[in-house]
Amino acid sequence: MERMDLExxxxxxxxxxxxxxxxxxxxxxxxxxxxxxxxxxDCLGRILIGSNSEIEYDIDAYIAKxxxxxxxxxxxxxxxxxxxxxxxxxxxxxxxxxxxxEEEIENILPVLETANLSLCFYFSKYNAIREVENKYKxxxxxxxxxxxxxxxxEILAKSKLWGWDFKKEYFVAVIEPDNFINIKTFxxxxxxxxxxxxxxxxxxxxxSVRSGTFIVISREKNNQKERVKxxxxxxISRANKYFSEKYDTTFSIGVGHTYLAxxxxxxxxxxxxxxxxxxxxxxxxKFVKYFGTLGIFKLLYKQEAYLLKEYYYETLHKLIEFDKxxxxxxxxxxxxxxxxxxDIKLTAEALFIHVNTxxxxxxxxxxxxxxxxxxLENVVNLFVALKIKALLKLHYSxxx
Amino acid sequence: MGYGFLFNIDACIGCQACxxxxxxxxxxxxxxxxxxxxxxxxxxxxxxxxxxxxxNHCENPECLRRCPERLYFKRRDGIVIHKxxxxxxxxxxxxxxxxxxxxxxxxxxxxxxxxxxVDETGDPLQPKCVKACPTFALQLVHxxxxxxxxxxYHLPIDTxxxxxxxxxSIKIIIPPELQKNGEN
Numbered sequence: 001m002e003r004m005d006l007e008x009x010x011x012x013x014x015x016x017x018x019x020x021x022x023x024x025x026x027x028x029x030x031x032x033x034x035x036x037x038x039x040x041x042d043c044l045g046r047i048l049i050g051s052n053s054e055i056e057y058d059i060d061a062y063i064a065k066x067x068x069x070x071x072x073x074x075x076x077x078x079x080x081x082x083x084x085x086x087x088x089x090x091x092x093x094x095x096x097x098x099x100x101x102e103e104e105i106e107n108i109l110p111v112l113e114t115a116n117l118s119l120c121f122y123f124s125k126y127n128a129i130r131e132v133e134n135k136y137k138x139x140x141x142x143x144x145x146x147x148x149x150x151x152x153x154e155i156l157a158k159s160k161l162w163g164w165d166f167k168k169e170y171f172v173a174v175i176e177p178d179n180f181i182n183i184k185t186f187x188x189x190x191x192x193x194x195x196x197x198x199x200x201x202x203x204x205x206x207x208s209v210r211s212g213t214f215i216v217i218s219r220e221k222n223n224q225k226e227r228v229k230x231x232x233x234x235x236i237s238r239a240n241k242y243f244s245e246k247y248d249t250t251f252s253i254g255v256g257h258t259y260l261a262x263x264x265x266x267x268x269x270x271x272x273x274x275x276x277x278x279x280x281x282x283x284x285x286k287f288v289k290y291f292g293t294l295g296i297f298k299l300l301y302k303q304e305a306y307l308l309k310e311y312y313y314e315t316l317h318k319l320i321e322f323d324k325x326x327x328x329x330x331x332x333x334x335x336x337x338x339x340x341x342x343d344i345k346l347t348a349e350a351l352f353i354h355v356n357t358x359x360x361x362x363x364x365x366x367x368x369x370x371x372x373x374x375x376l377e378n379v380v381n382l383f384v385a386l387k388i389k390a391l392l393k394l395h396y397s398x399x400x
Numbered sequence: 401m402g403y404g405f406l407f408n409i410d411a412c413i414g415c416q417a418c419x420x421x422x423x424x425x426x427x428x429x430x431x432x433x434x435x436x437x438x439x440x441x442x443x444x445x446x447x448x449x450x451x452x453x454x455x456n457h458c459e460n461p462e463c464l465r466r467c468p469e470r471l472y473f474k475r476r477d478g479i480v481i482h483k484x485x486x487x488x489x490x491x492x493x494x495x496x497x498x499x500x501x502x503x504x505x506x507x508x509x510x511x512x513x514x515x516x517x518v519d520e521t522g523d524p525l526q527p528k529c530v531k532a533c534p535t536f537a538l539q540l541v542h543x544x545x546x547x548x549x550x551x552x553y554h555l556p557i558d559t560x561x562x563x564x565x566x567x568x569s570i571k572i573i574i575p576p577e578l579q580k581n582g583e584n
Contacts, residue, residue, distance in 0.1 A: 139476070146474035147464060211459060211545060263470075270465035277460070277565045301565060302498075 006114050009033060013118035023049050023122060026115060030095070033111050037098035040119070043091045044185070046192055050096075063094060073112075075105055084112040092123045137162065141208040141215065144261075145172070145269040155262040164206060166261035168219060172268040173233055173256070174276055175214040178285045179249040183212050186251075190214045193239050203228055213273075217265070220258040229258065237288050250286040252276060257291060282390040296384060300391060308388045315385035318368050330368070333361045338383050342373075402478020403516060403525065403542050404457060404569025409578065411537035414450035421532035422454065425517065430505050432514040433529050438555075447577055452538055454529070455480060455501035455514035456568030459546070463513075466496035477542075478569055479516045487511050498566060516540075541571065 009029070016025040023040065027049050030038045039050030045063045062083060065074055074083040082097040082105060095112055140158055143149050149158075159166040177186055187209045194216060198205040202224075206217040216236065220229045233255055240250045254276030256268030271291035278297045279289040300308065313320075319330050333351065337358075340346040348358045362373060371378040416435050423431030433454035440447055457480045464472040464480065468490060471483040482493070482502065487510040493502045494511060502513040517527040530540045546569050555578060 142476070147470060148473045148475060150473075267465055270460055270462075273460045274465070274565055277567075281564055 006110055009111065010114045010117065013115055014121065017118045017122040017125075021122070021125065026118060026122070030097075030111065030115055034097060034108055036100065036108075039096040039098070040093055041096065042093050044188060044192075045094075048093070073105070073109060075100065075102065077102065082108060082112075084109075086116055086119045086123070088120070093119060095119075138208045138210070141206065141217070142210060145208075145210075145215070145266050147266040152262050159262070162206075164204065164261075166265075168261060169221075169258045170217050170219055170261040170265055170268070171229055171256055171258040172265065172272045173216040173218075173236070174254045174269070174272040175216065175236065175251050176212065176254075176276055177243075177249050177251045181243075181247050181249045183209065185247070187214050189243070190216075190236070190239070193236065197232065197235055201228060201231070203232065205232070213276075215269070217261075229255075233288055240286055252279065252284070252286060253288045254279070255288065255290045282387055297387070300384070300388065309392055312385050312388045312392060315381055316369075319365065322368050330361060330365050333358070334365055334382060335386055337362065338379065338386060342379065402457075402476070402569070403540060404478065404546055404571065405530075406539040406541045406571045406573070407452060408537045408539075408573040409449050409451065410573065410575040411535045412450040412452060413535055413537075415534065417532040417534055418452050418529035418538050421528040422514070425520075425528045426512075429507060430503060430512060432501065432503060432512075442578060445577055449575070449578065452529070453499060455497075455516075456499055456566075456570045457516065458569060459567035460565060462496040462498065462566055463493040463502060466492050468492060479518055480513075481515050481518070482511065482513045484510050484512050499568070543569070543571070546571065 013026055016022050027038050039047055041047045080099055082100045084095040085091050086093040149155050156166055191207050194205045194207055203222045204219055208215040218232055222228045244250050254272040256271030259265050259268050275289040275291040278301055279287050322328055323331050336350050337347045344358055348355045366373055414435055419431055419433045419435050422433040435450050435452045438449050457478055461480050471486055474480045489509050489511055502511045505512050530538050
């Protein structure tokens with residue numbers, strides 16, 4: 001393209017971005033100018049314009065290569081695609097040009113460089129608007145979740161501004177990363193996933209961020225009156241695989257009961273956080289915990305530590321002593337047996353021992369504790385004692 | 401988060417000035433702060449220390465979740481407030497709070513709790529207990545994030561042991577003789 005043409009293209013793109021705020025116009029215009037397929041994705045590798053179906057490879061890997069590449073662009077011969085980073089100093093977005101031959105790169109680069117300025121403007125404007133919107137949305141959500149709005153009418157009026165119907169029943173799920181991850185990236189990824197989920201399933205999902213956690217507020221039933229609460233949580237939880245591959249971290253979810261949003265949604269939030277904290281306390285990771293299914297732990301965490309310690313030793317001290325004196329493995333065996341729902345075959349596999357060895361150990365446990373492990377009451381007592389162990393570890397250094 | 405307390409165990413001399421100031425502000429019959437003495441044997445040494453406790457304005461306030469009348473709320477600056485006027489003294493919050501922060505006022509038959517003296521005029525916020533502390537053991541802090549209290553769990557303070565759920569807005573400076581594994 002001639003210099004005059006490039007200038008005209010630059011003006012055209014700037015006009016489109018500043019006046020119409022249209023990213024699709026930029027892509028169409030680049031497509032016309034280059035006569036090639038053009039995609040734009042953000043710095044996290046999410047395609048903003050173009051479709052995912054056009055990508056038949058792991059885009060993240062190529063974007064990582066493009067970012068690491070010291071040149072102004074990255075060309076991959078294998079897939080014949082050109083990756084052109086947008087932004088000065090800081091990566092804002094990436095233009096992907098498809099079906100590019102190596103000898104064409106020289107002609108393509110001036111056009112992409114021309115688009116750089118307009119795209120920088122577009123993303124600066126887009127990010128600034130989103131930041132302000134999120135700030136006000138987060139403040140409203142946080143006021144709601146801490147019961148900091150006194151009048152119900154005020155909640156309903158404000159929720160209408162955002163297009164939410166808080167006269168209906170909603171629940172809150174709190175998502176917390178299991179390992180360290182930049183919360184901004186974590187939230188952006190989850191926001192994208194939840195938005196997609198909401199669109200695919202025709203449900204309303206409201207999101208917010210607070211204290212290193214990502215908050216999801218959604219309806220229990222969708223517009224077709226189908227129960228979708230568990231489905232939403234399950235689908236969000238599936239993103240764990242993506243997070244562990246991309247960021248080497250996982251996350252856990254605590255879910256509260258469903259309440260009328262304008263009256264008691266704050267309770268659901270507190271319940272979700274409690275569910276999350278209790279499950280963390282007993283050493284779980286990568287879990288989904290519903291407040292309604294916490295069971296015995298709802299009672300346990302409120303007990304005085306010395307009472308729990310007393311119960312733990314009363315129930316298991318003979319076994320602990322035996323293991324200590326004989327270098328035994330009975331307590332871990334019991335733990336594994338209960339974790340595997342008293343299934344002998346599964347437990348033996350988990351412990352890498354023969355079934356008969358396990359049977360022998362079970363007989364030994366019964367003998368030492370003078371109990372019958374076929375009785376539910378005895379199993380429950382042992383189960384509670386073993387769970388208490390996790391709680392006690394926080395208080396006493398002699399528990400291991 | 402927002403406002404919270406910073407408590408330096410080493411600096412506290414147990415003079416009860418914070419508790420007295422709180423009681424005075426609340427007309428002498430309803431002090432929300434109390435100072436307790438702890439004596440324990442830790443790593444073969446006898447250790448005596450004081451701990452001053454009141455409402456910790458938690459991130460997950462149990463009082464807020466449990467109050468059936470919806471009278472508790474947490475402000476944007478992190479302060480947990482109880483609307484005393486509408487309280488019918490069901491005492492649910494008293495039982496729910498692991499720090500025994502809400503107190504029942506027998507004279508008016510309602511529950512009340514520390515509000516970090518937000519009802520006092522003047523700027524900036526200066527709770528009476530913090531102002532009264534002669535050794536600066538108790539201070540007001542404003543933090544974005546308060547660390548979970550796992551590092552203090554080895555201390556035999558009853559209220560701390562229950563803090564894993566509520567996440568109190570408090571930071572504690574532990575003296576060397578009470579530090580876990582020889583470090584802070």
